[in-house]
Amino acid sequence: MGERVVILLGPPGAGKGTQATRLGSALSLPHVSTGDLFRENLKNNTALGLKARGFMDSGRLVPDELVLEMLFDRVSKPDCARGYLLDGFPRTIPQAEALEKRLAERGARVQVLNLVVPDTLLLERITGRRSCKSCGNIQHQKYSPPKTAGKCDKCGAELTQRSDDTAEVFGKRLSEYHALTRPLEAYYSARKLLQSVDGARAPESVFEDLLRTAGQAKEHV
Ligand code: AMP
Numbered sequence: 531m532g533e534r535v536v537i538l539l540g541p542p543g544a545g546k547g548t549q550a551t552r553l554g555s556a557l558s559l560p561h562v563s564t565g566d567l568f569r570e571n572l573k574n575n576t577a578l579g580l581k582a583r584g585f586m587d588s589g590r591l592v593p594d595e596l597v598l599e600m601l602f603d604r605v606s607k608p609d610c611a612r613g614y615l616l617d618g619f620p621r622t623i624p625q626a627e628a629l630e631k632r633l634a635e636r637g638a639r640v641q642v643l644n645l646v647v648p649d650t651l652l653l654e655r656i657t658g659r660r661s662c663k664s665c666g667n668i669q670h671q672k673y674s675p676p677k678t679a680g681k682c683d684k685c686g687a688e689l690t691q692r693s694d695d696t697a698e699v700f701g702k703r704l705s706e707y708h709a710l711t712r713p714l715e716a717y718y719s720a721r722k723l724l725q726s727v728d729g730a731r732a733p734e735s736v737f738e739d740l741l742r743t744a745g746q747a748k749e750h751v
Contacts, residue, residue, distance in 0.1 A: 532637030534559065534613030536744060537620070539714060540645030542703045543652035543659070544729045545736060548668050549645070550617035552737055557744060560609045563617040566666070567600055568592065589694055589702030591710060594624045602632065613638070621711045626718075642718045643740055645729035649704065656700045660689040674733075 536559060538546045547563060554561035568586060571579030578600060585592045601619055604610070620626040633640055647655075658671040664687030669676055676682065682689050694703065718724040725746070727739045 532633075532639060533611065534639050535633060535641070536613075536615045537640065537642045537718075538615065538617050538645065539642060539711075539718075539724075540729060541647060541649070541652055541707045541711075542700065543655040544645040544647045545655075545733060546617045546645060548733055549729075549737055549740055550615055551666075551668075553740055553744065554615045556741055557615065559613050559615040561617060562601070562604055562610070562614045562619070564597055564601055564619040564621075565617075567604060571600075586694055587699070589699040589706065591621055591706050594622055594628075597621075597625060598628050601629075620714060621707075623710075623713055623717060626714055640723060641744060642723045642725065643743055644715060644718075644724055644726040645736070645740075646726050647729040651730055652704065653697060653700060656695050657697055659695055660691055663688050663690055 534557075536553070536557065538550050538553070540546050547565075550561045550563065553559075568579070568582045572583055572586070573579070578596065581596060582592045591597075597619065605614055620629050654672075655670065658673070659668060660671060660676070661668050662682035662685060665682060665685045667682050667684040669683065669689060674683075676689055678686075680689055681687070694700075715724060725743050727736065727743055729736050
């Protein structure tokens with residue numbers, strides 16, 4: 531049997547990162563986030579990071595060819611041999627087509643979990659989001675406030691705000707989502723792969739629902 535690939539879809543602020551961390555452990559699949567991979571490249575000042583920076587800072591999507599090369603390189607690593615959980619990829623139809631081709635060749639089993647959250651909730655989620663520099667834990671100023679101000683509840687390191695989590699950049703990210711990523715719902719729906727989960731609830735309820743949905747085999751090659 532081929533590898534198992536779970537795709538987490540949803541707008542910025544839907545909770546993909548938070549849920550993917552837990553879901554990945556629960557399903558024993560490595561969590562692969564293209565946003566995290568880009569941020570790592572930025573931190574390490576790689577050529578790819580330099581190319582991606584302007585797009586990320588202004589809330590635009592990084593061009594498909596850069597994303598695809600980075601992603602395929604990552605999922606070719608040994609830890610992904612049995613499968614992986616994708617967070618933030620694909621984000622365009624060409625990305626989905628390239629992934630589909632690769633997965634079909636490998637006989638992979640695919641599931642698409644779509645986190646549905648209305649636009650009106652997203653801005654507050656994004657601007658209140660803080661993440662840990664050290665362990666990557668995600669908290670929220672209002673919904674999961676740190677026990678000690680500015681410090682990560684898990685490891686005590688400093689919590690910071692992502693530079694693209696401002697109201698201004700968020701507006702662009704949301705319009706990119708509607709123009710380029712939202713069409714993936716119809717794409718996967720036509721392939722009978724799309725399973726939607728209400729993401730507008732507390733993280734714990736969303737997680738339980740995702741886990742249950744992931745266990746229901748609406749998956750195919
Ligand atoms: P995220 O952490 O998923 O919100 O991604 C942060 C930023 O990285 C996005 O706003 C894009 O600029 C870039 N990015 C991440 N994943 C992709 C992707 N699949 N396609 C294009 N750009 C991406």
